Amino acid sequence: MPRVYPRRPRRLKWPRGFDTAGCKKRCRDSARRYRDMTLLLQYTASFCAPIGACGSVARNGAASYSSHCPAKGDAMEYAAPLSSAVLITRYKRFLADVTLDDGSQITLHCPNTGSMKNCLYPGKRVWFSTSDNPKRKYALTWELAEDDRGNLIGINTARANQLAEEAIGLGQITELQGYPLIRREVKYGNENSRIDLLLSGGPTPDCYIEVKSCTLLDKDWGLFPDAVSTRGQKHLRELMEMKRQGYRAVLLFVVQHQGIHRVAPAEAIDPKYAALLREAMAAGVEVLAYGCMMNNNGLQLNIPIPFHPCAG
Numbered sequence: 001m002p003r004v005y006p007r008r009p010r011r012l013k014w015p016r017g018f019d020t021a022g023c024k025k026r027c028r029d030s031a032r033r034y035r036d037m038t039l040l041l042q043y044t045a046s047f048c049a050p051i052g053a054c055g056s057v058a059r060n061g062a063a064s065y066s067s068h069c070p071a072k073g074d075a076m077e078y079a080a081p082l083s084s085a086v087l088i089t090r091y092k093r094f095l096a097d098v099t100l101d102d103g104s105q106i107t108l109h110c111p112n113t114g115s116m117k118n119c120l121y122p123g124k125r126v127w128f129s130t131s132d133n134p135k136r137k138y139a140l141t142w143e144l145a146e147d148d149r150g151n152l153i154g155i156n157t158a159r160a161n162q163l164a165e166e167a168i169g170l171g172q173i174t175e176l177q178g179y180p181l182i183r184r185e186v187k188y189g190n191e192n193s194r195i196d197l198l199l200s201g202g203p204t205p206d207c208y209i210e211v212k213s214c215t216l217l218d219k220d221w222g223l224f225p226d227a228v229s230t231r232g233q234k235h236l237r238e239l240m241e242m243k244r245q246g247y248r249a250v251l252l253f254v255v256q257h258q259g260i261h262r263v264a265p266a267e268a269i270d271p272k273y274a275a276l277l278r279e280a281m282a283a284g285v286e287v288l289a290y291g292c293m294m295n296n297n298g299l300q301l302n303i304p305i306p307f308h309p310c311a312g
Contacts, residue, residue, distance in 0.1 A: 078129055079129070089122060163301040170302075172290075173252075179199035188242065
């Protein structure tokens with residue numbers, strides 16, 4: 001007998017003259033409201049659960065939510081203790097050659113797109129993590145460096161946002177407490193930007209936080225940026241706009257350098273950014289700086305550092 005295949009169902013078409021764009025937009029808006037309500041219920045349930053029974057809240061798309069349930073004192077730990085080597089050179093921006101203790105040479109992935117000014121010390125010790133992802137071309141990632149004074153430097157700029165979110169959740173940043181929900185990478189502003197962290201759900205206006213990693217050391221000053229940053233200037237303009245709309249706007253410097261004890265804009269490197277930062281402060285944008293405790297086991301952002309509008 002010949003085989004009989006099921007007939008493929010006919011694809012439904014929109015009626016003529018139907019507002020398809022408007023209908024699709026309303027469907028997306030309804031889905032977002034359902035998602036937000038679901039996440040809020042998940043947060044409420046986890047907050048009311050017994051201590052220690054709280055889990056992570058589901059993520060959806062680019063914006064992820066987290067509840068503030070970890071026990072105080074927990075640091076961001078690496079999956080395994082970092083291994084060490086001696087730096088030879090960094091090249092092509094994303095690569096670095098190092099020498100292991102047995103004398104062999106390997107290549108690390110460098111997760112820092114900046115100039116890394118005053119962070120590169122050939123002949124000094126570096127530390128790297130190992131990924132078990134078989135699809136990665138370079139499984140080893142450069143995490144920490146050592147300067148000529150023996151200070152540790154966190155060169156992985158991707159850690160800055162993770163550290164900031166964790167520190168807020170653990171209550172380490174006292175100025176940013178009172179918000180039950182954290183969202184990441186939310187679209188905002190007039191210049192097609194995404195905010196690093198958005199705090200909401202509290203009795204006060206939502207708080208927009210732009211996170212910057214600060215590692216440029218000059219004496220005991222931490223300076224930002226380490227190169228001209230038109231992107232950083234855009235973020236300052238966006239924060240000022242959020243402040244004008246009645247929200248809280250915060251610029252948070254995550255200091256991943258043990259030798260930095262105070263922070264200021266790098267006037268000599270990017271005078272336009274420095275001037276715009278002072279303008280933002282005058283408009284009500286808050287500026288915070290926090291330093292890290294770091295070793296080859298993990299990082300923790302919990303050291304308040306004074307910020308000055310001008311270095312000197």
